[in-house]
Amino acid sequence: MRLVIDERRCKGCNLCTIVCPYKIFRQGAKPNARGIVVPELDRPERCANCRLQALYGRTLCGMCQMICPDQAISWKDEEIGEPTKVAIEF
């Protein structure tokens, strides 16, 4: 699974940056086409949900998705042939 931020919905409040236990979300630097500074993802492959959601069949942590007031954060399945990276933090 892949962590994505929907840039059409995000309003740049940066609430996700304070709840992620892995500190995957970082404050962005550049405004996008709508003039909103969307948070950046720092090595999103570390997210436990990305790695284990399919195995467990349920959302594991999901704090960022729950606290996002704009429903902008979601996990998408990789497309066939898409290169995947795995990083595990101890």
Added chain:
Amino acid sequence: MTYTDWLREDRLPHIYCAGCGNGTIINCTLNAVDHMGWKKEDTVFVSGIGCSSRAPGYISTDSLHTTHGRALAFATGIKMANPGLHVVIFTGDGDLAAIGGNHFIHACRRNIDLTVICMNNQIYGMTGGQGSPTTPVGALSTTTPYGSREPTFDLCQLASAAGANFVSRWTSYHVKELTRAIHTGLQIPGFSFIEAAVQCPTNYGRRNKFRQVMDQVEYFKTHAILQQKAERLKAEGKSVPENSIVIGDFIRRDRPAMGVKR
């Protein structure tokens, strides 16, 4: 099925300001409703007027956007006409405590099988930041430019005194706990009242030294104190720190409820 299936995707993004906590409460509520396994046809969301009351417009079930403060009155009508429906009410502090105060205490007294989720942002956000009954003492708003001097309403104590079956208070930072509390409230027959303290960066935070969205959420994080801990402090003779938000499940009882299908 996940909670995102309950959203009206074509209506998003919603009109809430950047960082408004109401969206978080919608997430929590829909997650809890989704866990209940209810059908969309059997669920009704009712709301009054205000920022919080825009919420049912983004949910793909039947909903009712009613007059100011009268969400509970309309919801009572729905429940009495068809007790098979699951009725969830979104309401704000101005809607529930100020204009709809009497409806609120009588709905608690009758113990109707409703779930009320009060998004308490401590101010009238939509109309331009007037002080509401839950504006803390000393807080600035457009109607209290020198700081509010009135004592505030503790909605949870009001609901438990009036006779609600389940009373709980969490903040928009405690999303998991809030989801669990709403889930419990939906399961319990009778009146369930869940108060969620939410941040209002535009009208409350801007005037009260929470310039960034994160400031007020950090405040919830640091100043929230569990009810058990507050009681322990009181038993030890210590005082609960000022400005702390007491959170937790306050009341859970089994008074005879109205509108429950037998």
